[in-house]
Amino acid sequence: MMGLKTSIVILNYNTIDYIQSCVESIRAFTEEGHYEIIIVDNGSKDGSVEWLKEQSDLKCIFNEENVGFPKGCNQGMTIATGTEIMLLNSDVIVTPRWHEQMIKALYSSDDVGAVSCITNSCSNHQQIPVPYKTVDIDELLDFAEKHNHSNPALWTMHFTLVGFCYMFRRSIYDELGDLDERFTPGNYEDDDYSFRIMKAGNKLLLCRDTFIHHYGSGSFVKKRTPAEEREHIKKYNALLEKNFGYFQQKWHVRDNLYKSIGPSVVALNDYIKPNQRVLIIARSRLMYICFLLSQGKNLRVDYLTDNTLDYDLMHHHCNIILCDDLVDGVNKLNSKYSGILISNTISDYSNMARLRNIISKYGDGAVIEENSIAKRGIK
Template sequence: MKTSIVILTYNKLDFTKQCIESIREYTVDGTYELIVVDNCSNDGTVEWLKEQNDIKVIYNQENLGFPKGCNQGIEISTGDNILLLNNDVIVTKNWLSNLNTALYSSDDIGAVGPVTNSASYYTAISTNYKSLSEMHDFAKSFNQSNPEEWEYRLKLIGYCMLIKREVIDKIGMLDEIFTPGNFEDDDYSFRILQAGFKLLLCKDTFIHHYGGASFGENIEKYADVLKRNGIKFEEKWGFMPSYSTYIRNEVINLIDSPQDQPINVLEIGCACGGTLLKIKSKYKHANLYGIEFNESASLIASQFADVKAQDAEKEMDYPTDYFDYIILADVLEHLYNPWQVMKNIRNHLKDNGKVLISIPNVMHFSLLRSVINGNWTYTDSGLLDRTHVRFFTLNEINKMLTEAEYSNIEYNATTVAKKREDEEFIQSLTRLSAPSMESQYNAYQYIIKATKNDVNMKLKRKLQIIEGKLNSGDVDKATIELSGMEQFSSDEIIENICKHLKKKVEILNLIAINNFGQGLFDEVLPYLEKAFELNKDDSDTLYNIIFVLNSLGESKLALEYFRLSKVKDQELISLYQGIQQHSPIYNLLMNLDENPNDMEAKNQLVSIIREDDSLVCELKEIIKYCFDSKTQFLTLVDEYVMNLEQ
């Protein structure tokens, strides 16, 4: 098998020499042919190329640009594969054999590319070598062929792109409308996908890339070409790759399922599906779904996922309780009613399924500074663009998710580099608000994971049924509906009662008494205490809490609740009388009620009061609620107190 390596040159002879010498050193003889297309160099490149015996060379009389030059090289190539390679690259040990192994690992792989130290679209890795010698040592240990390190991609970068000839035969040459260069590799990648092939980034293969050799000396020219070709690409494809191919690694990292577990993932606003494709590389058994309003972008994502081109704010045609994860990366701020969308998608999540969200923070210091200076600057992307219709702070995000009944909400934040004046501005803001707000001024974007907890939904529905029975006056049926409540904790039940029901106090009492009747004594007082907190004058609550406390041996605390009640009806008084019948003071007063001249009873009463004069109030309370001869007894007690004071 032979690979045709096509290299374009335009000056930069030193780069070209290093590149070709590295190919000769680190590529097996007989497995490749070298083709150089020179775009009218004037720095000695042409003369050097004429001295080389192992290179096919095309000498252009003018600079025809990258796409046209590559096409010239492809036309004269004879290899089974074509490798487009920048001349500012240094290849390394095992580079081409590794790439070929990946390219021919499956019939549907159309093209592959390596990782490097400097390139766009997530192809650069962290390196710390300081010389070419150290670089080659690094690459020698790095370049170990490993299918686990192959990652599906939407596009490959043209600095090093290995393509099967059958793919080129099927889709044709590079599109020369992108002359002099930029976006031709994006265009080629999407054409490969459109033809039914896949792209692989080989993260088991590293080469060195100086980067920017072609345009590095003229930044303005580069920016102008980039802008013009970006417009051409969008006109051709209907979307911009810089926006529609993002891989949201910070969102993907929130997925916490085992990598060998089948998962169903839906991304709302999936664009071309870069994030979904990365998930598929990491989770081999993932089932991918997407919603994308841009039909052109959705057609690309449809190559590897089940994608619908529809409006996310309308009813979604997916099964209920189906998805393990639903992703909304920079989507909610574009919706007119994100609050309703968060409620709607909840129905399509499995129990304990999760939403993974990224959303810009309108409290970021850069936006606040613009606003207080009278500006509201829109950008094409980032924190604020013209397509945003809703704006969120951390509190508003939390409110939206809690109202939609998500739980276990976890927040992370991305930040951007700050200058000294930024730090000073943030400190000024914290002085105006609070030190705890500093993190919110620093947060550029919030990254959020929240869980659908169906336990709360089931509990809410059950409580609503119970309330409905009470509304119809059927207490017995309401009590029957309490069956099965043991699966929920008292905290969950109380929280849901307070959050969702109108007859809060009545239902809290109903559950408490039912639990008491079943001997669940630890599951009684929390409900009654919450009911008392909600309405301290409810006679049923007071009766129940006093009765329960007394039954549990807490008669002293029960009597405290009696004293707290402002309105004491006859049932409450009768309960109080029943409790006091076991009191020594009550029994002494009973004796005196029957025999006012019982001196022994009088002396015992005096002795009790002398030992604890605080019992005078209790004594008067017992007389007030337990005896008819109130005046006589109260006069008697006052006399005892007077004698004690003397």
Template sequence: MTSIVILSYNTLALTRLCIESIRTYTAADSYELIVVDNGSADGSRTWLKEQEDILLLCNETNRGFAGGCNQGMRAAHGDSLLLLNSDTIVTPHWLTNLRRALFSAPDIGAVGAMTNAASNGQMLPVHYDGLEQMESFAARFNVPDPSKWQPWFMLVGFCLLIRREAYIEIGELDEAFSPGYYEDDDYAIRLRQAGFDILLAQDTFIHHFGSASFRKENDSEKSTKMQALNRRNRVYLGEKWGLGEDYALSVDCSMLLPAVLPKKAKVTLLDFRYGKNIYPLRARHPEAEVCGILVGACPLLCPSPRVAVRRAANLAEAAHAVQAGQDFIVVLTLAAYQEEQETVRILQTKLNGNGQVVYSDANGTYQIGRVGR
């Protein structure tokens, strides 16, 4: 059984849609539903009290995302705990697919889903019009496919399924991030440190309206508050784990490569300090042999054991560590090393006959071929 934990905060219409979709698309004996109301004043609490299949926990004030989720998880009895935003609509086979991925191996600690509105590579470019078309799209999309269970750097908390053993091992969400932002990054770091892996189930889609609980002030006020909160929590995450200002940055490395790679192409990604960029690159090119070398990596961040990753103290050491015969060597900050001609020469010797060292800067993307080609 899965314990589904939903936070309610002045989103009655959306919360009803979410719960009705759970009832429609989830086997009744496969879940328990726990709703934590964070002090709503829009009639949410009255409606929730009328629902016989809901365990309702009520707060007089807004305890934020982490605080409310922790409260709900403490009351849970399932072998897995699912944090689900109230502004989501679940779809056919959603929970069955997520549970298959979660229990596919004993070291999987958490699994997430794809959606129409999210960051972190979890968003699909969908073009449905209305809920009926969305449900039809999802029914076609949600076909179980283990080849689409991809290790991922972290998972956004709009739909996060957690193995109970992992929850017991690493504990609750850090409430210092309340009311929200970066608590899901923190949880992912802690999961990997404890030896658990994280999967993105790219065979599972749910609809997400997006940031509904923050839409209570006017747009200008909301934007200012969200930016300040994002900045504060980013700083706290950095202080907690030794992360730099560049942690929030990511590069779509696939944009530096051809859309279609040769079968069994060898690709090495260098200087991806935190390890974010290799995950979507592997997912986009599943038939390629993709590996990464973390240059100057943060020692507290553990990569997925399902991803080929090595560490190097600097770019010169990384260049020597690249295996020969590469089709592409992607260096995210090569522009900063242009004067290190010896390092560039070493990288060139690691290419196959038609291979390329690829990098980009503000002016464009550049390719350097093999020495003597």
């Protein structure tokens, strides 16, 4: 890691216990001289500010009010001096070799723009089961010590990365700029940044060889009455709906299942053998490609779409076949496939019957129509 220094940007809002344990774990498990910690405090009233001011090795920004996640991160990135920038939640405990392994993945190829890791509590297919029930630090670290061994075979291309632990090259930030503050107070700004990174020609890697602990929802941990909890959930769901609406408007995403892994692609993976070739006919289902390529089968995956966004985001790294007319596109294929998946995202297509009729010439393997999870050719 000669010459590298990661600027770790952490937001804090009334999570003094979490921010203390997070900072202590970074100090314990990150090589000295190869990181700086930038804390943006969003108007905490729990003693966090006083504690942070006592720490001589932290760079701190103190806001008088809660400015939200995107703006707070932008403030921290503005004063970052590192060769990489990492957005890290305050409610995490980092673990042995976490940083050096993610650095190794980030610089494994010139086209890797950002990386993240796996954890015990997260969405986006970044969560794994853990053997500890409560947060026993010794058990947690014992698990991480056994798990965290660098293995490039476990670096898998991912479609988006969650902002709880999100590291990207400084050059990415210099090119793309800040998080979009229109997602304030937070949610979907990490998906948006992932899309921006991919559209610029870079890929995202999930480091499945690297585990850190995530408490989850660390800024919302105060105990609530049942009535307060219902009101909190109502407001949170309204925020998700509002921010997804903006994300959908910005990127023309069809629905909020663009990161999902449906039973159809799982069924296809179960059927397909190593080194075979498969075809996906879909819109806004790029996560299916990432899932199939992460299974260690060395599959060749073709993805036929009439969705320009799909092509823009991933054609640098996968065989994305863009066509104006899907039936015409299928007719022009010249490969044989051991499995074909027709996504329900094209179920409205007026020539679906024609599509069904012509795909048989591309092989006698499985044909899965996602609408009904109907399978032909699976034995």
